[in-house]
Amino acid sequence: MTAVKESSTQNHNKTANQLQCPVTYVMNKLGGHWKPIILYQLLNGSKRYSELRRAIPPITEKMLIQHLKQMEADNLIIRHAEPVVPPFVTYRLSEAGEELKTVLAAMVDWAEKDYQRTGASFEMVDECLN
Amino acid sequence: MTAVKESSTQNHNKTANQLQCPVTYVMNKLGGHWKPIILYQLLNGSKRYSELRRAIPPITEKMLIQHLKQMEADNLIIRHAEPVVPPFVTYRLSEAGEELKTVLAAMVDWAEKDYQRTGASFEMVDECLN
């Protein structure tokens, strides 16, 4: 989580618009390169940090933890740490995170329609949302 | 539309994941700071370029046109230009764009629920989706 300068035009515009546009509000919580993919993984149930890392090979640890922390701060996921050594940490969807399933499902529907218009279709769809 | 270097790790990861993840596929078409807001404006029907500009005060012309072009290339919106002077150009949702309404509606639903958990609620919602 790199520090964010609070007083920049970009930031100002962002927060200002967020107040008016629920779509932007959602996009800010779902956006970023990896969040959808991480969420994707958690839809099937809770996973350990290392399970997530292995499930998403191209992600770097920095990006994974960064987005996990952000989504935790946004109350989309819940972190549970067992006080043992070696550490045992799991992440799962919060209630708000679970409710996102409708949004994600709508996206998958649309993506399939749209993707078909241009050619092939997605393969991992069925196994990812349930 | 700034030129994109085709061979970068970032780009490689992006396109690779897009093939597997329909959610990422959608996010790429909906993402970016302004696209949701522009879409928002077009949900109620077609609008002229200048109407959009005035409807979204903080957007710069560069950003507006850039995203309009991108969304046109993505077949989300349709540009119609009357060959008159001064120019008369309107933008409206394509069929694919219209179909996005389900996705956007799901987002708005979620945003309201989530926003209530933390305090107030959105005001522009009702007039924006119909």
Place this chain on the structure above:
DNA sequence: ATCTACACTTACTTTTGGGTAAGTACTTGT
């Protein structure tokens, strides 16, 4: 003759997001 509106376009700078690579602390297995 200058101003405004229209729909853009261009060049340049800043901000942010993501990638690379290394290190931390503690423990179990070889």
Place this chain on the structure above:
DNA sequence: ACAAGTACTTACCCAAAAGTAAGTGTAGAT
């Protein structure tokens, strides 16, 4: 003694996204 696995953290770099500010060409209004 050393490697491997756990869940992170840190510093540094680059590329993409967004912002700033100016210019283009035409035509009607003042």
